Amino acid sequence: MRRLLRSALGAVTAAAAVLACTTPATPASAADAPYDVLVFSKTAGFRHDSIAVGIQAIRELGTANNFTVTATEDASRFTTANLAQYEAVIFLNTTGDVLDASQQTAFESYVNGGGGYVGVHSASDTEYDWSYYGNLVGGYFSSHPAIQQATIKVENRAHPATGHLSSNWTRTDEWYNFRANPRSSARVLAALDESSYSGGSMGGDHPISWCKTVNSGRSFYTGLGHTQASYSEAAFRSHLLGGIRYASGRAKADCRPETGYTALYNGSTTGWTQAGPGSFTNSDATLTSVGGMGMLWYSAKEFASYSLKLDWRMPGDDNSGVVLGFPAGSSPDGALASGYEVQIDATDAADRTTGAIYGVKSADIAARDAALNPPGEWNSYELLVEGERLQVFLNGTKINDFTNTDPARGLAGHIGIQNHGTGDDVSFRNIRIKELGTTPPPGGNTVVQAEAYTSASGVTKVSKSSANGGQAVGYIDPGDWTAYQSVNLTGVTALRARTASAGAGGTIQVRTGSPTGTVLGQVAVPVTGSWDSFTTVTANLSGVPSGSQNLYLTFTGSGGSLFDIDEFTLVRSGTNPDPGTGGRIVGLGGKCLDVRNGSSTDGTQIQIFTCNGATGQQWTVTPNGPIKALNKCLDVNAGASADGTKIQLWTCSGGGPQNWSAQADGSLRNPATGKCLDVSNNSATDGQAVHLWSCHGGANQKWTLP
Known part of the structure; x- marks a missing residue:
C-alpha cells in the first residue's frame, strides 16, 4: 500500500431505492449530422421472409434519425467509388457467397479506411470462405433450435445498441449457435442465458450481440432479427438503431475485447x-x-x-x-x-x-x-x-x-x-x-518506465518515438537522481536498464532509502552515438532489502548531458540478468506485442495493444530461438510461408515455425520461412493482428526487444 491506513471517519451508506423496472427505449440524439447507409440483402442460400419488413424498418429509423437509406441486392454496387458515399453498410439477413473477389476487395478497403459494418442475424451465415469477412462479422453461424422465447443478459449497458435495455431482456427469436465464441476478439454486448430456452450449445457463454474495430472501421453484429415481428418491437428497433449509429461513427463506444474484470458495482x-x-x-x-x-x-x-x-x-x-x-x-x-x-x-x-x-x-x-x-x-x-x-x-x-x-x-x-x-x-x-501486477510477471521480473518517477532532481522527461511508451528520462547531469516509491524489491538481484547517449556517457548507481543511501550496485553507460540508439546495460546488485522500498537511481559522470534512460527491469533471483531475456516487445506506434485477451489457448491470435503490464505482454526471448509468453511459443500457423499467415500462441514444439532471429534493422525474422513478423495493414490500432510477411524494413516490422 502507498501509505498507512487512517482510522475511518463516520460515513453514511448510499441510498438504495432498488426498482425492478426497464429503462424505456430512447431515440438517438437529434444532433446526429446527416449520413447515408447502404442496406444489402442479397441471398445465395436460405432467404428470410423478414427482409422486406427489415428494410422498411430501417427506412423508418432513418427518417426519424437523420440518415438516408439505399437498399440493394446488386453486388456490383460494391465498388470503391460507390461505397465511399456511405457511412455504414448493413448486411441484412444475407446468406451464402454474395460478393466476388473484386467486390470483396472494395469492401475490405472501405472498412479498413474507416467505414462501418452492421450484420443482422444471418449475416453470420454468409461468406464462409472469405476470412476477412469472418473476422469482420466476428462469428460464423453453426446451428439453431426452433423459434422460442429466451432471456438475454445485457453485459454492456453503455453501448448505443444496448444502453436502453435493462440487465435482462426477454423476447422471442431464432437463436443462433456460433462455430466459435467471439469474446476473444470483440466486445460482447449481450449474451443468451442458455438455461432460459432449449437448444443452446455454446457451453453457457453464448454471445448474441457484439461490436469491434477492424483497422480504422467499426463492426456491429446482432444475432436477433429472424422474425418479421422483430422489426416492429420498439426495443429491437432501438437496438438496431444503436448499432447503425455506432457503425456510422455517430455514436462512440469502447469495443475493445474485455476479460478478467471483477464487478465492484453492478x-x-x-x-x-x-x-x-x-x-x-x-x-x-x-x-x-x-x-x-x-x-x-x-x-x-x-x-x-x-x-x-x-x-x-x-x-x-x-x-x-x-x-x-x-x-x-x-x-x-x-x-x-x-x-x-x-x-x-x-x-x-x-x-x-x-x-x-x-x-x-x-x-x-x-x-x-x-x-x-x-x-x-x-x-x-x-x-x-x-x-x-x-x-x-x-x-x-x-x-x-x-x-x-x-x-x-x-x-x-x-x-x-x-x-x-x-x-x-x-x-x-x-x-x-x-x-495488474499483483504477482511478478513470468520469470519474476518487473519492468518500470524510467519516466514514471515519483520525485527527481535535475532530470527532465523527454518525448521520443524510439522509447518504449514514448518517453524517457533525459537531460541527465552528474548528481541528478530519480526516485520510485514503494517498489517491491523482494528477490531482486540485478537491474537492467535501456539507455542511449550521444553525450558523455556515465554511471547509474542503484540505492534505497535516499539519494545518498548505500549503493547496491552500479553500471557504466556507454556512448551509443545517438539519443535514439538504445542499448541495454546490467548492474548486479547485492544487499538488496526485501519488501516495498523507495528505490533511487543516481547518476555520475564527467561534463553534462550524460545519457537518457528509457526503462529499467528489476531482475529477480533465479532469472537470467542478461539483456534480451524477458519483458515487453514494442513495435509500431509504441504498442506492445500482446496475446489477445491474455488467453493461453493454442491458436490465440497475437496482436499489438497499448502497453499495460499484463502477463500477455511479457515475453521471454531466446536469441535465434523461441519467443515465449504464458509458457507457450510465438508460432507461425501450420508453418506456412504465405504472406498474411496468422501468428499465434502455440504449445512449444521446438520446430522451425517457433524460432525467431532478431535482425540488425530491428525486424524479427522466422528463418524457416525467411519472412518477418509484421503488423497487418501498417496500423497501430489496439487489437491490430500481427502476421507473417515478406521482409521490407518498414516501421511495422521493427521491434524493440526486452
Missing part, C-alpha cells in the same frame, strides 16, 4: 460507503448522484496498479468525477488532496473538463471531443493506473496520460465517485476492475 452497493453530504440512488443497476458535495467510495479494498472501467451519463451541463488514490477514512476534500480526480464536466476549463486530471493536467481536447458522446448518452472510462502513471481512455480512445510527481499525492489507494451538488445529476453503471 446493482449491489455492498462494499461501498458514502462520505460527506448527499447520496446516490440505486435503481436498475444504475447509481445516480443526489446533492453533495460528497463521495461514494469503495471501502472494501485498496488498489495499486489496475484497470478501472465504468460507464457514466449526464443529462445536461452537469459535474462529477472519479477519485483515485486516497486512504481509508478520507473526507471528500481530503481524498482530492491526497489523490486525484478524473473529471466529468465537458464545459469547464481545460484542466477541469471531462478527461482532465482535475486542476493538474488537461485532456487532449481534440481527441476528447472526437470520442465524447453528448449529454443524455452513455460514455465509458478506462482509468489505467500503473504505479504513478495514469492513462485515461474515453470510449476506447486515450485522451490523457499523466504521471504523478507530487510526493504528497498518489494513485494507489481507494477509488470513489463524486456527487458534486444539487442539480449536478450524473449516473454510473458497471463499475469493474482488473488488478
Whole structure:
C-alpha cells in the first residue's frame, strides 16, 4: 500500500431505492449530422421472409434519425467509388457467397479506411470462405433450435445498441449457435442465458450481440432479427438503431475485447460507503448522484496498479468525477488532496473538463471531443493506473496520460465517485476492475518506465518515438537522481536498464532509502552515438532489502548531458540478468506485442495493444530461438510461408515455425520461412493482428526487444 491506513471517519451508506423496472427505449440524439447507409440483402442460400419488413424498418429509423437509406441486392454496387458515399453498410439477413473477389476487395478497403459494418442475424451465415469477412462479422453461424422465447443478459449497458435495455431482456427469436465464441476478439454486448430456452450449445457463454474495430472501421453484429415481428418491437428497433449509429461513427463506444474484470458495482452497493453530504440512488443497476458535495467510495479494498472501467451519463451541463488514490477514512476534500480526480464536466476549463486530471493536467481536447458522446448518452472510462502513471481512455480512445510527481499525492489507494451538488445529476453503471501486477510477471521480473518517477532532481522527461511508451528520462547531469516509491524489491538481484547517449556517457548507481543511501550496485553507460540508439546495460546488485522500498537511481559522470534512460527491469533471483531475456516487445506506434485477451489457448491470435503490464505482454526471448509468453511459443500457423499467415500462441514444439532471429534493422525474422513478423495493414490500432510477411524494413516490422 502507498501509505498507512487512517482510522475511518463516520460515513453514511448510499441510498438504495432498488426498482425492478426497464429503462424505456430512447431515440438517438437529434444532433446526429446527416449520413447515408447502404442496406444489402442479397441471398445465395436460405432467404428470410423478414427482409422486406427489415428494410422498411430501417427506412423508418432513418427518417426519424437523420440518415438516408439505399437498399440493394446488386453486388456490383460494391465498388470503391460507390461505397465511399456511405457511412455504414448493413448486411441484412444475407446468406451464402454474395460478393466476388473484386467486390470483396472494395469492401475490405472501405472498412479498413474507416467505414462501418452492421450484420443482422444471418449475416453470420454468409461468406464462409472469405476470412476477412469472418473476422469482420466476428462469428460464423453453426446451428439453431426452433423459434422460442429466451432471456438475454445485457453485459454492456453503455453501448448505443444496448444502453436502453435493462440487465435482462426477454423476447422471442431464432437463436443462433456460433462455430466459435467471439469474446476473444470483440466486445460482447449481450449474451443468451442458455438455461432460459432449449437448444443452446455454446457451453453457457453464448454471445448474441457484439461490436469491434477492424483497422480504422467499426463492426456491429446482432444475432436477433429472424422474425418479421422483430422489426416492429420498439426495443429491437432501438437496438438496431444503436448499432447503425455506432457503425456510422455517430455514436462512440469502447469495443475493445474485455476479460478478467471483477464487478465492484453492478446493482449491489455492498462494499461501498458514502462520505460527506448527499447520496446516490440505486435503481436498475444504475447509481445516480443526489446533492453533495460528497463521495461514494469503495471501502472494501485498496488498489495499486489496475484497470478501472465504468460507464457514466449526464443529462445536461452537469459535474462529477472519479477519485483515485486516497486512504481509508478520507473526507471528500481530503481524498482530492491526497489523490486525484478524473473529471466529468465537458464545459469547464481545460484542466477541469471531462478527461482532465482535475486542476493538474488537461485532456487532449481534440481527441476528447472526437470520442465524447453528448449529454443524455452513455460514455465509458478506462482509468489505467500503473504505479504513478495514469492513462485515461474515453470510449476506447486515450485522451490523457499523466504521471504523478507530487510526493504528497498518489494513485494507489481507494477509488470513489463524486456527487458534486444539487442539480449536478450524473449516473454510473458497471463499475469493474482488473488488478495488474499483483504477482511478478513470468520469470519474476518487473519492468518500470524510467519516466514514471515519483520525485527527481535535475532530470527532465523527454518525448521520443524510439522509447518504449514514448518517453524517457533525459537531460541527465552528474548528481541528478530519480526516485520510485514503494517498489517491491523482494528477490531482486540485478537491474537492467535501456539507455542511449550521444553525450558523455556515465554511471547509474542503484540505492534505497535516499539519494545518498548505500549503493547496491552500479553500471557504466556507454556512448551509443545517438539519443535514439538504445542499448541495454546490467548492474548486479547485492544487499538488496526485501519488501516495498523507495528505490533511487543516481547518476555520475564527467561534463553534462550524460545519457537518457528509457526503462529499467528489476531482475529477480533465479532469472537470467542478461539483456534480451524477458519483458515487453514494442513495435509500431509504441504498442506492445500482446496475446489477445491474455488467453493461453493454442491458436490465440497475437496482436499489438497499448502497453499495460499484463502477463500477455511479457515475453521471454531466446536469441535465434523461441519467443515465449504464458509458457507457450510465438508460432507461425501450420508453418506456412504465405504472406498474411496468422501468428499465434502455440504449445512449444521446438520446430522451425517457433524460432525467431532478431535482425540488425530491428525486424524479427522466422528463418524457416525467411519472412518477418509484421503488423497487418501498417496500423497501430489496439487489437491490430500481427502476421507473417515478406521482409521490407518498414516501421511495422521493427521491434524493440526486452
